Amino acid sequence: MHKITIMQMLEKYPELPPISQGTVSKIEKQFRKRGHVRQLKKNPPNKLSDDQKLDVTLMLEENPHTSSCQTTSALNISHSPFSAY
Structure with missing residues (x-):
């Protein structure tokens, strides 16, 4: 075939x-x-809003030794967009 x-x-x-x-x-x-061979749409990557970026920046300025897990947990944001920041 x-x-x-x-x-x-x-x-x-x-x-x-x-x-x-x-x-x-x-x-x-x-x-x-x-049942088809069309390309599936990929989800766009999560992005941090300007406010979230500011929150991250301020938090890291206050304590530069804060881990990314602690930062994302404290700010209630997903870890994946944070790592791209």
């Missing part, structure tokens, strides 16, 4: 490099699992 698919791709799109059997297998697996 994969060889037929690869040959069809070569005939339809001769200007493109040949598709590998592994790629066809991945696409087939994705289709069987989800």
Whole structure:
């Protein structure tokens, strides 16, 4: 089945490099699992608001040895956007 698919791709799109059997297998697996092969939307990364950034800055100025876990816990913010700050 994969060889037929690869040959069809070569005939339809001769200007493109040949598709590998592994790629066809991945696409087939994705289709069987989800019923489509469209890209899923990724969630945008969480961002700190300007107020939260100010709170973090002030807290770290008061005590520069505060850990990131202590800071995020005290300010009730998620740790992941804090690490990007």
